[in-house]
Amino acid sequence: MIVSIPSSGPTVDSQMDDRFGRAPYFAFFDTETGSSRIEANPHAGGSGGVGPMAVQFLVKNDVKVLIAPRLGGNADGALKASGITIIMQNPDVTVEAAYSAWKKNSENSS
Amino acid sequence: MQIVIASGKGGTGKTTVASNLGFVLSLKQKITLADCDVEEPNLGIFFPCSPECRDIHVIIPQVLEDQCLHCGACGEFCRFGALTVLKDKVLFFPQLCHSCGGCFRVCPAEALEKVPALVGEVQTCHLTDSLTLVTGRLKEGDVRTTAVIGAVREQVKDEPVVIIDAPPGTACPFIETVDDALLCVLVTEPTPFGLHDLSVAVDVLQVLKVPVAVVINRSDGNDSIIEGYCSEHSLPILMKIPLDFTLLKKQNAGFLISREDPEWSLRFSELGDKILAHARGDV
Amino acid sequence: MIQVAVVSGKGGTGKTILTASFACLLPQDKVLIDADVDAANLSLLLNPEDIHSDEFRGMDGAVIDANLCSGCGLCQEACVYGAIRKTGDRYEVVPYRCEGCGTCTLVCPEDAVSMQPRITGKIHYAKSSAGPLLYGSLTPGSGNSGLLVHRLRQEAGLRHPDVFLTLIDGPPGIGCPLISTITGIQAAVLVTEPSKSAQSDLSRLITLCRSFHVTMFLVVNRYDVNLDITQEIVRMADEMKIHVLGKIPYDILVLHATRNGIPVIQSEGPASKAIHEIAKNLNDELEKV
Incomplete structure (x- = not known):
């Protein structure tokens, strides 16, 4: 399963970004293999409608869970329709820490 | 004049x-x-x-889900973010649409229909x-x-x-x-x-x-x-x-x-x- | 952080004038944004010191390579914005009409059309005695002011994440720049005057602010020009439970101060007195937020 997190920088020890559609990067974690990679958000500098565009980008990358701090109305609607699970998380941590916290939490609850 | x-x-x-x-x-x-x-x-x-x-009215797209291949072409084309293609459905955001007509041209399956939308x-x-x-x-x-x-x-x-x-x-x-x-x-x-x-x-x-x-x-x-x-x-x-x-x-x-x-x-x-x-x- | 727009x-x-007065009178630590990018006038009142400016890129625009264009005219037919014109036996893009949709790139059989970044304005960073000020300017003939407003607010948030108050001088109208201004803000101060025109504009603005869940406050400027309409406006505000912060009388000193580049609140006239009172009321309300 792929888990994605908006990131302010190109490595997993970067701070989580406090935006969604305009986040400069997205981190992708694979829960099965434990591997991670980061990709630049192609729509970060778009003029409008960047929320829905980012959702399509996540869908294309097979994301099942998104950990994000806040979402615009259009992005929220698109994410709900996409079936991606949204986990709200305060962005004052690194991407890696946000992922670990989620992983620990989901293991404990299952 | x-x-x-x-x-x-x-x-x-x-x-x-x-x-x-x-x-x-x-x-x-x-x-x-x-x-x-x-x-x-x-x-x-x-x-x-x-x-x-x-x-x-302006012309906006309406998705014919039966015909749609969910290929993503319209969503990738739209520079205004008005179309989001998911695995099994297409979302349309009318407030983001600029009615340029480009999506109709990129759709390979004629799955977008031209419909009027009231603007004023x-x-x-x-x-x-x-x-x-x-x-x-x-x-x-x-x-x-x-x-x-x-x-x-x-x-x-x-x-x-x-x-x-x-x-x-x-x-x-x-x-x-x-x-x-x-x-x-x-x-x-x-x-x-x-x-x-x-x-x-x-x-x-x-x-x-x-x-x-x-x-x-x-x-x-x-x-x-x-x-x-x-x-x-x-x-x-x-x-x-x-x-x-x-x-x-x-x-x-x-x-x-x-x-x-x-x-x-x-x-x-x-x-x-x-x-x-x-x-x-x-x- | 509280974000307040004056609209x-x-x-x-x-x-x-009211935004500039709030900037000087409200005690909170603040950042100022002039979102009226078509006519960025806040800087004229605050006499800020410009620090630097960044180029602002709007959406990409279409460019036709004249060497590749065969003159078939398919792009002109496809463009719903009328942004492609024929000059001689070739076609060219009229940049100020192009919305950047890219449809022309789809139809060109010669691959002569491409989408290129274009500079459509500037974002200016300045400092004033009331706090840092961000304002935009557009290259003549450029549009995209809604995006520029978005960028101004984004930059203000990034550069000044810890300030208590973001004060925004909003654009007129109820279109795209205004929507970019009020998206996600907590409160709006609606400034109106007792004229039939302003009254009808006000009710459209209220409908819009309401749908964006923005807490509204009202100020009636030059209220004594027509007491009957003022009364109607205040009654409507009461019915809609919109708090009236105050009313400002017609005062020639406002025009004189503005003309001479002096803050209105430094004058001793009745308008200045009313503005002081309004700022105090707004401050009380902000403390409750």
Whole structure:
């Protein structure tokens, strides 16, 4: 399963970004293999409608869970329709820490 | 002949000028007044009537899910983010759509249907035998301002003399209103604000190659700030409207000063003659 | 952090003068944004010191390579914005009409059309005695002011994440720049005047602010120009439970101060007195937020 997190920088020890559609990067974690990679958000500098565009980008990358701090109305609607699970998380941590916290939490609850 | 009355800054009195000008000119010839300030159309306040309304639509896509391959082509093409393609459905965000028509072209499966979406209306009032008012009104919350302005301009394009009340500012709505006009009259006031916004509007009109004339409103006799700029840029000043509390009161209450007061009727009539001469290139 | 915008629907109601007054009178640590990018006038009142400016890129625009264009005209037919014109036997893009949709690139059989970044304005960073100020300017003939407003707010948030108050001088109208201004803010101060025009604009603005869940406050400027309409406006505000912060009388000193580049609140006139009172009321309300 792929888990994605908006990131302010190109490595997993970067701070989580406090935006969604305009986040400069997205981190992708694979829960099965434990591997991670980061990709630049192609729509970060778009003029409008960047929320829905980012959702399509996540869908294309097979994301099942998104950990994000806040979402615009259009992005929220698109994410709900996409079936991606949204986990709200305060962005004052690194991407890696946000992922670990989620992983620990989901293991404990299952 | 299309003449636009505009002002970089809002509230300088362009609607006052457009309404009075339209009224006095219509005593001598056939005039169409067009309100292209579609976000806040106010010309109608001075000419109460019950208008004929025509809805304005733009074309937007509707997804035929049975035919859709969910290939993602439309979502990747749309630069406005109006289409999001998921694994098993397509989401459409009408407020983001600019009605460019590109999605219909990229869809390989003819799964997008062209449907109309309401963006506003155009109201037409035949006020007298020689005066018609055409008002564009944008639906509240909609952002497709230029579609409604375009519909107003399309409707009046063959009329002999059209006086257009422009939207404030100098961005897309203003450009849609003033492009290809014969003359743009900028109404300004003798303050640093007035000068700043006048100069921005003049810069834009130079790019669009539309000739400019100036009216100074709220003049208190010391208008050197605007006069200096106009002489530097060779712009004619066609009229000065004094700062007058009574005039402000009348106008704010929805009275048309040139209908009430023969002296003002004469002044606007003179302004009208000058504007027509400039538009025809007789000056 | 609280974000407050001063908005008016109709232009010329005194929005910028009021914003500048709030900037000077409200005690909170703040950042100022002039979102009226078509006519950025706040800087004229605050006399800020410009620090630097960045180029602002709007959406990409179409460019036709004249060497590749065969003159078939398919792009002109496809463009719904009328942004492609024929010059001689070739076609070219009229930049100020192009919305950047890219449809022309789809239809060109010669691959002569491409989408290129274009500079459509500037973002200016300045400092004033009331706090840092961000304002935008557009290249003549450019549109996209809604995006520029978005960028100004974004930059203000990034550069000044810890300030208590973001004070925004809003654009007129109820279109795209206004929507970019009020999205996600907590409160809006609606400035109106007792005229039929301003009254009808106000009701459209209220509908819009309501749908964006923005707490509204009202100020009536030049209220004594028409007491009947003022009364109607205040009654409507009461019915809609919109708090009226105050009413400002017509005062020639406002015009004199503005003309001479002096803050209105430094004058001794009745308008200045009313503005002081309004700022105090707003401050009390902000403390409750």
